[in-house]
Structure formats: C-alpha cells, structure tokens
Amino acid sequence: MPGKNISRAAPLSPEDIDLRAELKSDVQRLAGEIGERNMWRYPQLNAAADFIEDSFSRAGLHPRRDSYELRGQACHNIEAEIPGTRPDIVLIGAHYDSVFGSPGANDNGSGVAALLALARRFAGKTTQHKLRFVAFVNEEPPYFLSDQMGSFVYASRCKDRGDRISAMISLETIGYFSDAPHSQSYPAPGLRVFYPTVGNFIGFVSNVHSRALLRRSIALFRKHAKIPSEGAALPSFVPGVSWSDQWAFWQHGYPGIMITDTAPFRYPHYHSAADTPDKLDYDRFALVVSGMQKVIEGLDKL
Numbered sequence: 001m002p003g004k005n006i007s008r009a010a011p012l013s014p015e016d017i018d019l020r021a022e023l024k025s026d027v028q029r030l031a032g033e034i035g036e037r038n039m040w041r042y043p044q045l046n047a048a049a050d051f052i053e054d055s056f057s058r059a060g061l062h063p064r065r066d067s068y069e070l071r072g073q074a075c076h077n078i079e080a081e082i083p084g085t086r087p088d089i090v091l092i093g094a095h096y097d098s099v100f101g102s103p104g105a106n107d108n109g110s111g112v113a114a115l116l117a118l119a120r121r122f123a124g125k126t127t128q129h130k131l132r133f134v135a136f137v138n139e140e141p142p143y144f145l146s147d148q149m150g151s152f153v154y155a156s157r158c159k160d161r162g163d164r165i166s167a168m169i170s171l172e173t174i175g176y177f178s179d180a181p182h183s184q185s186y187p188a189p190g191l192r193v194f195y196p197t198v199g200n201f202i203g204f205v206s207n208v209h210s211r212a213l214l215r216r217s218i219a220l221f222r223k224h225a226k227i228p229s230e231g232a233a234l235p236s237f238v239p240g241v242s243w244s245d246q247w248a249f250w251q252h253g254y255p256g257i258m259i260t261d262t263a264p265f266r267y268p269h270y271h272s273a274a275d276t277p278d279k280l281d282y283d284r285f286a287l288v289v290s291g292m293q294k295v296i297e298g299l300d301k302l
C-alpha cells in the first residue's frame with residue numbers, strides 16, 4: 001500500500017508540541033538515565049519496569065505485572081487497561097528491553113514513550129473496546145522470536161484465557177526520519193520499485209493474515225496524517241516483517257501489525273551504543289504518535 005498523499009511533515013499543533021515534550025522526556029529517562037536494560041543489566045531492566053508502572057499509575061490507570069521466570073530471575077510485562085463496554089480488546093504494545101550493548105533510545109525507548117503517551121490520552125475515557133497498553137520484556141536476542149520472549153509468554157496466556165484480541169499494534173522503533181536521498185533501504189530488492197528511497201515516512205507492516213487490520217489502520221492514519229506513511233502486508237518470512245512483538249500474537253492466531261521507521265533499513269545507529277536520545281526526530285515522532293491516537297480511536301469505533 002504505497003502512499004502518495006503528502007511529501008513532508010506538517011508543522012506541529014499546540015497539542016503536538018506538548019506531546020513532543022512528553023516523548024522527549026520519556027526517551028531521555030529510559031535511554032539517557034536508565035540506559036541499557038536487559039537480563040545482563042537486570043537492575044536497569046527493573047528500573048525501566050518500575051518507571052513504566054509508575055507512569056501508568058500517574059495517568060490514573062491501575063497497572064498489573066504479568067510475570068514469568070527466566071534464568072532464575074523474575075521478568076515482567078506491564079499492562080494497563082481501559083475497560084470497554086464490549087469484550088473485544090485492542091492491544092497496543094512496545095518492548096522495553098534494549099539489545100546488549102545499546103541504550104535503546106529509538107529501539108525501543110521510542111515505542112515505550114509512545115505507549116505511555118497514548119495511555120495518558122485514553123485514561124479516563126469511555127471506549128467500546130477494552131484498550132490494553134502493554135510494555136513487553138525480553139524482545140531482543142537471545143529471546144527474539146522464541147517462546148521465552150515476553151510477548152510470547154503474554155500472548156499464550158491471552159490465548160489460554162480466551163481473550164478476544166481484535167487488533168494488536170506493536171510500536172517498534174518509530175523515531176528516526178531522514179530526507180537524504182537513498183536513506184531508505186528494503187529487505188527485498190523488488191520493494192524499492194514500489195516504495196520511496198527517502199526515509200521520511202512511517203511504516204505499517206503486517207503478515208498476509210493481518211492485511212485487513214493493516215488496511216483499516218493505515219486508512220485511519222492517512223485521514224488525519226501530517227506525515228507520510230507506507231503500508232505493506234507481506235509474507236512473514238520476508239526479513240523484518242516478523243521482527244517484533246506482533247510475531248508472538250500471530251503465533252497465537254491474533255491479527256497484529258507493526259508500526260516502525262523500518263529500523264535497520266533506515267537507522268544508522270540500529271542496535272549500537274550510538275542509539276542515543278539525540279538521534280531521534282521528535283517533531284516527526286510526535287506526528288506519528290498523534291496519528292496513532294486517531295488510529296486507535298477509529299479502530300475502537302468499528
């Protein structure tokens with residue numbers, strides 16, 4: 001679903017300016033102050049969990065820890081729910097661990113900051129669907145695409161309980177943009193023919209099974225979008241398509257999409273010590289998050 005609606009980002013509204021400050025502060029907290037956070041930096045991983053839990057509480061939500069044990073240590077997914085009038089769930093997720101050796105500002109401080117900002121905006125609202133905001137632990141290797149991944153443990157418990165998840169949205173590395181020629185690459189050479197070679201857009205990616213959700217979501221985003229977007233429903237074996245928590249939900253039969261700046265296909269500091277808060281483009285990052293607020297509002301009305 002290549003898009004041609006707009007070529008560059010629009011100026012920020014007063015709401016977007018507030019949102020930008022919030023995102024910047026939360027990325028700074030996670031990647032600047034807490035820093036690298038994973039099973040090798042276990043106190044930092046827990047500091048991130050505490051920060052997320054506290055942020056949900058301050059928003060007036062009642063967070064819950066969904067915990068499991070790994071290498072003899074407790075690991076926690078953190079969830080907060082807006083009760084809906086119907087049993088169906090729209091789940092928004094982002095992983096909060098960072099890869100070994102990286103402070104993880106864009107991957108995935110950006111996704112977590114967006115998750116918290118969205119949760120604050122829906123807290124106290126009446127919705128039809130249950131809106132569930134979940135911060136996942138242990139997305140990165142060596143747990144990546146395994147049954148030890150936080151989101152895999154979480155999704156299997158949802159399946160066992162019979163949770164009716166009608167949409168899972170994975171916020172994965174969403175804060176880097178570039179207007180430089182050839183700043184965008186792709187996992188398969190054919191994609192270059194259909195999609196832009198400038199990395200100034202936000203990507204919506206799904207497997208083939210979730211293509212209806214992908215189409216709906218990107219249509220809602222484009223209705224309000226102030227930043228270009230591109231969508232692709234591709235077989236899950238195409239490199240990159242499965243590379244986040246949506247994969248865990250696909251494994252349990254749930255539809256899911258990933259929102260991403262395409263990470264290694266654009267971001268020069270991917271999975272490195274240089275993935276620091278100063279690398280993000282907070283103006284465009286804020287436009288992505290305000291657009292996602294509209295997507296969630298729209299999905300809730302369906």
Ligand SMILES: [Zn+2]
Nearest residue numbers: 107108172173
């Ligand atoms: Zn990631």
